Amino acid sequence: MVKQERAARTRRSLIRAAAEIFAAEGFVPASLTMISRRAGVSNGALHFHFTSKEALAGAVEEEAAREVRLITESRGCDEAPVLQLLVDATHALMRRLDEDVVVQAGFELSGDLSRPGGVDLRRQWRCWVEGILQRAASDGGLADGVAPDQAADALLAATVGFEVLGARDGKEWLSRPALTRFWELMLPGLAARPDSLVTRGSPGAACPRANEA
Numbered sequence: 001m002v003k004q005e006r007a008a009r010t011r012r013s014l015i016r017a018a019a020e021i022f023a024a025e026g027f028v029p030a031s032l033t034m035i036s037r038r039a040g041v042s043n044g045a046l047h048f049h050f051t052s053k054e055a056l057a058g059a060v061e062e063e064a065a066r067e068v069r070l071i072t073e074s075r076g077c078d079e080a081p082v083l084q085l086l087v088d089a090t091h092a093l094m095r096r097l098d099e100d101v102v103v104q105a106g107f108e109l110s111g112d113l114s115r116p117g118g119v120d121l122r123r124q125w126r127c128w129v130e131g132i133l134q135r136a137a138s139d140g141g142l143a144d145g146v147a148p149d150q151a152a153d154a155l156l157a158a159t160v161g162f163e164v165l166g167a168r169d170g171k172e173w174l175s176r177p178a179l180t181r182f183w184e185l186m187l188p189g190l191a192a193r194p195d196s197l198v199t200r201g202s203p204g205a206a207c208p209r210a211n212e213a
Contacts, residue, residue: 011049013039015063018056019105023167027057027112057109061119064106067096068121072128082136083191084202086129087183090159091176091201093125097163098174107163126156136191143192151190158182176200 017039021030032053036046050056071092080088096103110121133148133155135141142148162182166174183199191197 007049010039010041010045011059014041014046014049014056015059016102019060019063019102022057022060022105023101023108027053027109028114032056054115057115058118060102061106061109061121064103064121065119065124067100067103067106068093068124071096072125080202081193081196082132082139082141083187084197086132086136086155087187087197087199088201089128089132090155090183091179093159094162094166094174094176094179097166098171104167108167111160111164122156122160125159126152129155129159141192143190146190154186158186 014035018030018035020038021034025034030053032046033043035053035056036043039046050059071089097107106119106121109115109118110123130148130152133142133151137146137148142151162173162179166172172178180200183197187194187197187199
């Protein structure tokens with residue numbers, strides 16, 4: 001049992017160290033030696049858990065995907081207006097991108113053209129956004145003339161923009177005020193009843209992991 005716990009801790013340390021390196025350096029410049037040093041373990045210990053850098057990247061992506069699922073699945077049955085669920089989830093996602101290096105690295109890896117395949121976090125997010133917008137359309141929550149798929153395109157572009165700018169130009173792009181301003185501009189053209197929605201996010205609407213922090 002002690003060995004299993006130690007192995008689990010080592011694996012978690014390696015995933016986090018890999019995420020830190022991938023987020024800061026990118027996938028191609030990162031090396032297994034850099035990652036093992038960051039984690040404080042030997043190269044042999046790293047290879048015991050992960051056979052390659054690609055395997056480590058996959059583990060980072062899977063962990064990041066789990067965090068994104070926590071954000072979206074926690075909003076599947078809320079009684080709030082459907083578009084409020086979207087506003088709240090977007091705030092929660094930006095908070096995770098600000099605070100969680102594994103989520104940061106997962107999105108960084110998703111946008112890395114040097115390694116096709118893997119977990120596409122941006123696609124995962126887009127699929128959820130499309131589903132929410134379809135629900136909003138069915139409930140009469142979208143403004144006249146708004147097509148769910150076109151709205152999803154615009155929201156995905158904005159999400160990726162915030163993510164990339166936050167990683168490269170400063171975390172203020174991921175802040176609540178920045179996202180609130182975005183929704184203040186977006187909702188009047190998107191929502192049938194924009195005044196019923198809270199652009200800064202509903203009170204207590206942070207994702208489950210954020211509430212634990």
